[in-house]
Amino acid sequence: MPVPAAGRTPRTSPVLAAALFLLLALAGCSGGSSPGRTGGPAASDSRAASAAPAKGSAEVVRTVATRLNSPWGLAALPGGDLLAGSRDTGRIVRISAKDGGQTLLGTVPGVAAKGEGGLLGLAVSPRWSDDHTLYAYFTTDSDNRIARMQVDERRPEGQRLGAPDTLVRDIPKGEIHNGGRIAFGPDGMLYAGTGESGRGGLAQNLESLGGKILRMTPDGRPAPGNPGSSSLIYSYGHRNVQGLAWDAAGHLWASEFGQNTWDELNLIRPGANYGWPGAEGKAGKPGLTDPLEQWHPADASPSGLACAKGSLWMAGLRGERLWRIPLRGTESSGPPEAFLQGKYGRLRTVVATDDGGLWLTTSNTDGRGRPGPEDDRLLLLKVT
Numbered sequence: 001m002p003v004p005a006a007g008r009t010p011r012t013s014p015v016l017a018a019a020l021f022l023l024l025a026l027a028g029c030s031g032g033s034s035p036g037r038t039g040g041p042a043a044s045d046s047r048a049a050s051a052a053p054a055k056g057s058a059e060v061v062r063t064v065a066t067r068l069n070s071p072w073g074l075a076a077l078p079g080g081d082l083l084a085g086s087r088d089t090g091r092i093v094r095i096s097a098k099d100g101g102q103t104l105l106g107t108v109p110g111v112a113a114k115g116e117g118g119l120l121g122l123a124v125s126p127r128w129s130d131d132h133t134l135y136a137y138f139t140t141d142s143d144n145r146i147a148r149m150q151v152d153e154r155r156p157e158g159q160r161l162g163a164p165d166t167l168v169r170d171i172p173k174g175e176i177h178n179g180g181r182i183a184f185g186p187d188g189m190l191y192a193g194t195g196e197s198g199r200g201g202l203a204q205n206l207e208s209l210g211g212k213i214l215r216m217t218p219d220g221r222p223a224p225g226n227p228g229s230s231s232l233i234y235s236y237g238h239r240n241v242q243g244l245a246w247d248a249a250g251h252l253w254a255s256e257f258g259q260n261t262w263d264e265l266n267l268i269r270p271g272a273n274y275g276w277p278g279a280e281g282k283a284g285k286p287g288l289t290d291p292l293e294q295w296h297p298a299d300a301s302p303s304g305l306a307c308a309k310g311s312l313w314m315a316g317l318r319g320e321r322l323w324r325i326p327l328r329g330t331e332s333s334g335p336p337e338a339f340l341q342g343k344y345g346r347l348r349t350v351v352a353t354d355d356g357g358l359w360l361t362t363s364n365t366d367g368r369g370r371p372g373p374e375d376d377r378l379l380l381l382k383v384t
Contacts, residue, residue, distance in 0.1 A: 055337070056324045064097065065095050073182075075123055090108045123136075135147070136164070178197065185215075194213070213238065213254060227270045237289075243304050258281060258294075265291055300316045303363070306350040317346045322350070345369050359379070
């Protein structure tokens with residue numbers, strides 16, 4: 001398996017790398033902790049989660065913040081406040097969960113906002129109370145990369161971000177399909193969904209970080225238990241992953257943009273090939289992993305993903321709705337349900353609250369929506 005040192009790709013033969021990757025995956029190299037905690041549970045784990053209700057509901061309790069500029073990344077802080085990043089300006093603000101007040105933390109240097117690129121995913125260190133470290137996935141003039149920054153709120157407003165410490169570089173960039181979601185898993189490792197930057201073949205190329213889900217330590221090194229011990233790559237064959245979430249049993253799920261036919265919700269297993277560009281949706285091809293659910297792009301075009309109240313909740317951009325996918329273990333316990341259809345426009349990021357609700361951002365100022373006077377908005381939802 002190739003070793004992407006700081007994101008740089010070696011010269012190893014793609015055929016040899018793919019063979020080694022597959023052998024390691026089949027050998028059960030799924031993680032140092034229990035499989036259910038690293039996103040690759042055994043099939044028997046499907047009984048771990050209880051059945052979700054047959055019908056759900058989603059109600060907007062209040063609008064927390066308004067007039068956000070192209071919000072993309074959203075991360076909850078201990079205590080309830082949130083950090084939101086602007087894709088187009090590279091600015092990060094702290095939003096008060098109580099009154100929606102916004103405090104500028106600073107601007108991430110080097111962000112190149114063009115097309116679908118810019119300041120994308122944000123993730124807060126699991127040890128935030130001790131280290132005040134923020135992780136960001138963003139586009140530069142040459143690549144997509146993942147960096148961490150210290151946040152010092154004793155400094156003046158607008159100057160509270162430290163210099164970026166780049167952990168992973170050379171993730172392919174493009175006008176489209178930059179991926180960008182990052183999140184810490186229950187195993188303490190950092191996961192990242194990448195896109196193939198409009199070059200479909202990169203998704204199957206194990207010498208490229210494009211079209212993959214990556215798994216790394218908080219320092220950006222290949223995480224113990226990855227399918228290839230010296231590689232960041234956790235799964236491959238993805239077109240454009242923008243949603244990552246774990247259910248109560250520790251299974252990792254990802255939402256993925258399709259092309260013209262099917263968007264996908266996938267259960268992620270280490271070493272698995274999700275088919276792109278040779279398959280879109282439920283293809284039933286040997287050696288490829290089919291999605292649990294699929295949607296036509298007009299109904300979804302999914303970005304963010306979260307788990308709450310025994311269901312997955314998936315935000316739709318073009319579909320302008322919030323999808324609920326009820327779960328029973330690793331299977332659906334009922335058909336997906338759509339909420340908020342057309343009421344708030346494009347929906348980008350969804351994050352679970354501590355009490356089982358959801359934070360949800362709109363995405364109408366991203367150049368493809370129809371922004372109203374209060375856009376973009378951060379909403380608080382009650383769900384069942």
